[in-house]
């Protein structure tokens with residue numbers, strides 16, 4: 102399976118519009134791994150391409166990565182940083198299946214043109230969706246609105262994407278992560294956050310659950326600079342995503 106991190110920023114992205122903090126200044130001045138457009142991931146396996154979430158910059162992200170076809174889009178939850186670019190797909194070149202939790206669908210606002218172009222489908226937790234030999238299993242995570250993680254399986258490889266989730270994870274999450282070849286966590290901040298796992302939370306989870314390989318993404322401007330983050334998590338075998346990072350699993 103191939104994983105591409107198209108964008109890796111949290112809610113406001115980095116640099117954040119209207120923000121003059123040091124972190125955003127560095128991103129504006131130097132760009133590179135310190136500049137993060139909002140989070141979106143592309144998974145490729147068994148001849149299929151699945152896009153996770155449609156942040157406001159999705160048109161730029163897909164152009165930059167030269168993605169011209171998609172088997173489907175999955176939306177994790179209703180927050181703007183995850184669905185703000187959905188209406189861009191009214192100009193997509195094909196009719197596009199768009200999957201979201203049955204309790205997420207109701208909060209999506211489509212334009213009339215997108216209503217025509219999109220095949221909207223509601224997902225249920227633990228009910229697999231099949232794309233040939235690639236299966237996608239949605240599961241609930243802990244967030245302040247309904248939110249879904251996704252487990253991808255193809256050719257004996259499993260990738261688990263937790264999306265935005267708080268720290269109170271269940272035995273199910275532990276099982277999915279322990280058996281996975283790669284686990285992707287969203288960690289906006291270094292330290293405690295009320296609705297999200299933090300970098301420090303993930304360091305303890307990875308050790309506690311014996312996660313084989315973990316990546317952190319969805320980083321915000323209160324977090325460390327990229328190089329500092331790498332230094333912080335590398336000793337625990339955790340990779341820090343940056344915009345454009347591609348991995349083979």
Ligand SMILES: [Zn+2]
Pocket residue numbers: 111112180182183265319
């Ligand atoms: Zn988010």
Ligand SMILES: [Zn+2]
Pocket residue numbers: 117120121122123124125126322
């Ligand atoms: Zn800032």
Ligand SMILES: [Zn+2]
Pocket residue numbers: 178180244265
């Ligand atoms: Zn969220």
